[in-house]
Amino acid sequence: MTHARIEIDPSDTVGEVSPRLFGTFVEHMGRCVYGGIHDPEHPSADADGFRGDVLELVRELGATVVRYPGGNFVSGFLWEDSVGPRDQRPVRLDAAWHSIESNQVGLHEFAGWAEQAGLELMMAVNLGTRGAQDAARLLEYCNFPSGTALSDERRANGAEDPFGIRLWCLGNEMDGDWQIGHKTSYEYGRLAAETARLMRFVDPGIELVAAGSSSAAQPTFGEWEREVVRLTAGLVDHVSLHAYYEELDDLPSFLASGVGLDRYIETVAAILDEEEAALGERMQGRRLGISVDEWNVWYNTRFNEQDKEPLLTGAWHHAPPIIEDEYAVADAVVVGSLLNSLVRHADRVTMANQAQLVNVIAPIRTEPDAAAWRQTIFWPFAITASRARGTALRVAADGPTIATAAYGDVPAVDVAATTAADGRVEVFCVNRDAEHPVEVSLAGAGSVVAGVRDAVVLTVPDGHDRFVANTRDDQPVRPEPLDVRVVDGEARATLPPLSWAAVGVDLGTRTA
Secondary structure: OEEEEEEEOOOOEEEEOOHHHHEEEOOOOOOOOEOOOEOOOOOOEOOOOEEHHHHHHHHHHOOOEEEEOOOHHHHHOOHHHHOOOHHHOOOEEEOOOOEEEOOOOOHHHHHHHHHHHOOEEEEEEOOOOOOHHHHHHHHHHHHOOOOOHHHHHHHHOOOOOOOOOOEEEEOOOOOOOOOOOOOOHHHHHHHHHHHHHHHHHHOOOOEEEEOOOOOOOOOOOOHHHHHHHHHOOOOOOEEEEEEEEOOOOOHHHHHOHHHHHHHHHHHHHHHHHHHHHHHHHHHOOOOOEEEEEEEEEOOHHHHHHHHHHHHHHOOOEEOOOOOOOOOEHHHHHHHHHHHHHHHHOOOOEEEEEEEOOEOOOOOEEOOOOOOOEEOOOHHHHHHHHHHOOOEEEOOOEEOOEEEEOOOEEEEOEEEEEEEOOOOEEEEEEEEOOOOOOEEEEEEEOOEEEEEEEEEEEEOOOOOOOOOOEOOOOOOOOOOEEOOOEEEOOEEEEEEOOOEEEEEEEEEEEOOO
16 A cells, blocks of 8 residues: 655645635526526425525535626626516527526526525626626616616615625636637727726726636637736736536546646736736736636536537527536546645635536536435535635645646645634545555644544445446435544544545644
């Protein structure tokens, strides 16, 4: 058995872990909204048609922010369609997903649901088919108290108090030729700047996210960020990046996806640093944060090869099933490693949203005639979101490596750690070796492990292979207790092959 050593130094900090690091995403796409969070026919549905069993799982997931209503959907979204009496709302074609949009779940309904779920609303504006004036009108409708046509319209529609939405996305994936209203970096940057300026006139207290690259593989990646930052200097607070990973007949590279996200984030951060330095006073003292506002495991190749063409050329349907990926153990382990990457970059990643929340590449799945259930990827998100509080620590595992085609040799054990005000240290570990266990020693730098509070591990359940998934009828993949022993001031545990683990420890003073 190989061995890895992790040394924890609570004074070697990266930065504070923002609660916004654990956001989620709800798009009017497939069965995420209709048939997902909202199903008036389900036995658990409330008076507004929202499923109670889904709401309970969303709360358990521990997400803090929700990005809405898209995604590709937002680039053709007419927000006025989603307010007012439900029986008077128009039914529209959604060209982004070749679907029929009923608008039965609109701005008021979703804002109310998000409040019940304890989620901060992150609103996206349409910069595909619309622009600055429309975005400012939506902001006025949402946030201005009263006394104007739009604010009074909101009050007449049932919301006496403003929604008070602070986070706003300036469009979505505008670098992609699949996007309605796709633009060059100059076209988008100019529009984003004018939109940001007008929105700040309406409400100076908002935070704005400019659309960065939708993938590190985009041919415009890098130059897109540079031009957008130059054009929006001093007007926006964050720049987004989107990152999806999938297994492509190369399990070692897939399990090292966290390395890919590390490099992506660090490349964007370096570009932002360079541009901010060059722009100087034009930045008005702003240091741009990185919003990883779409990330997950997504079998995009499978979707493009098998499902995309029929979807975009067939009959129009309301809430058709789209990219309802079923996740196995390896997918959950990779999600755990992507969360580790976000925590490791807490000094620059200001928020992140796993895409999406229900049914559509999601941790939660539903069917109309069954209770909602947790996919395998639910667990690392929920546990990390509940434990990774306080300050991220700079930490690495000294041990064996794994050879990968995509990233070269990478550590077999991927690790992130945080420390809270009460002194508790949380360590999140991934064993990327799919064949062999790794014995891990956890030690303090100049201190000892005084005790283990709790430890869990997620791996292939006994009697199953690595392709096992949770389904409506059986959910075998779930965290189990991890045996951790304290020996000579170190915590020691064996990580099974292909596993993710979370260990909470207390450090104590080393004595002579």
